[in-house]
Amino acid sequence: SAVFIGPEELEFRHPDMITNVLRGLNGLCLFQVSGDSHKVIVMSSRSMSLTPNQGCPNCPMAIVIDGMQQYPLGNSPVFIDELLHASEVTAVEVYARGGNMPISLQVNDTKCGVVAFWTGSRR
Numbered sequence: 001s002a003v004f005i006g007p008e009e010l011e012f013r014h015p016d017m018i019t020n021v022l023r024g025l026n027g028l029c030l031f032q033v034s035g036d037s038h039k040v041i042v043m044s045s046r047s048m049s050l051t052p053n054q055g056c057p058n059c060p061m062a063i064v065i066d067g068m069q070q071y072p073l074g075n076s077p078v079f080i081d082e083l084l085h086a087s088e089v090t091a092v093e094v095y096a097r098g099g100n101m102p103i104s105l106q107v108n109d110t111k112c113g114v115v116a117f118w119t120g121s122r123r
Contacts, residue, residue, distance in 0.1 A: 003027070003094040015086040018117065025095025027113065028061060038081045044096060044112040059112035061096075066119055084117055091118040 004027050019030055019040045021061045026045075033039040044059040063070040064079045070078045093116040 001095075001097065002032075003019055003092075005094075007090055010089060010091070016079045016088045017117045018084050018089055018092075019081050021086065021089075022115070024096070024110060025055040025094055028094060028115070031076075033079075039079050041077045042080060042115050060113045062114045063115040064114055066117070080115070080117070084119070088119045089117050092116065093118075 005021060010059065013021060017037070017040075018040070022028060022042060023030060029043040031043055033042045042061045042063065044061050060077055063080055063083075065084065070080075070083060072078050091103040094113070095116075096113045105107060
């Protein structure tokens, strides 16, 4: 019930931004804020609480980088493209539901699911 994107798939896709790797995956929705391509929020598409006129559920997924949960600054959500460049990412794991992830990825807020990024060399 999880999606894993490994080094080979990342090399094949040559993404310019890491959120472009996530586009089209089941269980999540990408919401672009204010027309800025680097300000994309990763939301769970499993949530039933839709934001008005946007069609994207209001349920931000937890973002984990190398096992550490990333927290929003102030009222701003976590924008993964501002934290990571696509070339830094070795693998991605997407758990659209909080209950089906490994214990090692259990973070503070998993009700909307988790997207875990692993960094390092792809070779």
